[in-house]
Amino acid sequence: MSEVPPPAVTYFEPPPSPAELPSRLASPFDPSPPHPLARRAAEELQSLLRRRDVAKDAGLDAPGGGKMFGVLVVASDDGRIGYLRAFSGMLGGRWHVEGFAPPLFDPIARDTFWPTGQEELRALELRHADPKGRDEVEHLRAERSRQLWRQLTDSYVLPNARGERQSLTALFEPEAPPGGAGDCAAPKLFAWAYQHRLRPLALAEFWWGAPPVTGRWLAGGYYPACQSKCGRVLPYMLEGLDVDPAPPGSTGPVPLEEPRLVFEDAWLLVVDKPHGLPSSPGRHAKQRDSVLARFQQRSPSKLSVVFALEAEASGLLLLAKDEETQAALRRQFARREADLRHVAWLDGSVAGDHGSIELPLRTTMDGHRVDAVHGKRAVSEWRVTERTGTRTRVTLLSRTRLAHQLQVHTAHPLGLGAPIVGDALYGREDTRLLLHAESLTFTHPRTGERLTFESRPPF
Template structure:
């Protein structure tokens, strides 16, 4: 898995230059370590007209505010056409943004917001005071009704008169609350109306800026003409099925490299893209790691550009032959099975026939008459260690409830490909799938699902750290993503081909599993020593 050997060699050469602190003469690679973060770089091995091989280099979008950097291919838009659009667009959008900012911070709007917030706070205080006063009166009336009933008979006219008076007091409280609500509504009407009017002006200005920005973006997209290996050319916007291309379409390293090769009669041979510098806030990028082309920008673009070339089939990850991987049964009774899964064996079968072998497949062959087996949880293909299965549906449901309510204790051991700072702590980074690069997970505070991992350093040696990991939630790739993220452990697990760099294996092992037996009620704990 990974780029072609020629592309990898070309990429390693560029990485060595970046590692030495140089992007181009007068431009240091240290700019990739700042708050703006790192960047995707690409290399394209090409065959020149005389048959010799050469290498083109590119970066995504702009670098240090520049489209053109010596030693890297230029952008693929029409410079003259863009020069006619971009200055006007920038000036117009900046002016609208300045107007919106001025209105959003105007004395009038700030005063209206402050007055409205103060009114709301005062209204809430008065409402609570009124509610408490009425509640006190209600309790008093309740006690007085009890006293009247105790001191009089049902036919006593004194009782009827006293209870009627108490009912009148209750109606009086309701009338008081109604008058108060009406007074508040009258008081808020003018202020809310004036604030809403000012807010609508701000929203209208924001909408106008958005409309104008989209209009200019269409004009900018029209400065891109995309050519393929056959020499056919199409406008950028024609390649996105009627939808507007996403921001940055046509500016990725791969598209730049192919466009430059076609324009100069060079034959593309091998392409690779990698990340260099500070990872993005979402994580999912490691310095020097190779990544495929993004889906939203490049998926509609690159297939057209590659038309006319003989393109190799995708270099997909193929797991090692699994029949040679032994499945160790740690514990087994008539209700459940605890297995020690080897690295490289799937938990459940894949869709492809070549991926039919798995823990579940083998358990079903072992228990052909059982209503199960059913896996209670899973481990990644690359992760080894303890995994739990139930032999019937009732046991499965009971064990799943224990996982849901976090009664199950799990401990993993991992080797981190770097020195972890600190000795222990929690990682609370919400995760979701990277829509541009499934199944990789990224951190997303807004749309991500809560994910919590506790960790503890066990040992440090030779630039690596052995840690214990305690997942409190069970998100996909949680331990791997939490380890690699800068706000997590700050370095990937050794051998992580998705979040770091491939090695002989992924050094992640589920070593302790503890749960309550769903039938006997006995607490059970199992340990599997890490094979590394």
């Protein structure tokens, strides 16, 4: 483990009186305003960020370049009251910045395997472009990606107030941790406090710099911890502390509905998928609960998903019972001989009534981004079906089938400029992602029959 500097505690001057201290730590998931001491610490950090012009130096003022910062008010063993500072992810391309809490992994140790692993994946990506041996290369790439991701998440060490420690991998098993889990400001702050015998008293996290392209966060605004990345991390790290209970529904697993079988024959299945249940286990967690895993348990055939739906979306999902059927169905979608129509509510108003979006997409560690140079071609068609004061209901057709395509195309300013309601990655969290695959049409590869299936949206 690389040597780490002592904690950069900023002590309050003048020190707060005992009456100003919180009785116990508020839940990080509580959207209420932060405790006055946490707000005082945050305002001091904001003043520092302005004086040092950190936003400009780190590119935070660039469009969509802002970042979440956090402060944790702490008490030392001798009773002094101060606070720690942290940022989410990296700041100016660096994990370690003087005066801020470090990451939960050792960057030096990570550099011994991560760059090499990424080069191996890029080499396999180039081989994948050659149709010869594509299935074998796809298997190798998926397996290497799983190994690399587990190696990465194994390197994150999460402590709690009881003195226990657990890896990020173990905390999420049998699922794979989502990208960015453990990199938010709050986990860094609690880990740094525990390491140096500092007692956490109050937390505040705020956005600084330009807002995201979706406008989800505003500079200087205070926000609770997110469920998607910290929903499992923070409850474990807070064990052993006196903490207010989290608001109902803000943490913990949500019971998943059972997928409904719509159609089945000797070659394929059509399933109505509930939101929250992944289509397939995914590369990084072969044993993860999913539609594919549930139906595979009762089928003698080796099932495969023709095209996956996002885990938080719901609606019609097509599964094949053999490779030939899967390939034939995928060709129909590629040639626009088959359609999967989605319905969605968008958070905002949309100019125009219908159109087509063509924005190339590139996969990154924290999602998918528009990239005119390195991105893959992505085309989506849209039509407005209803408008309210703050939302727009649309139907969407993906003419290409890339992950997160509809989310990025709706949210991006060059697309519709309005994220799907409940999109925690490109918009803002809600009770669920309001995206549903409502209509599926294709020609049966074996019988030649033209089939159409419908699923009524639950919203």
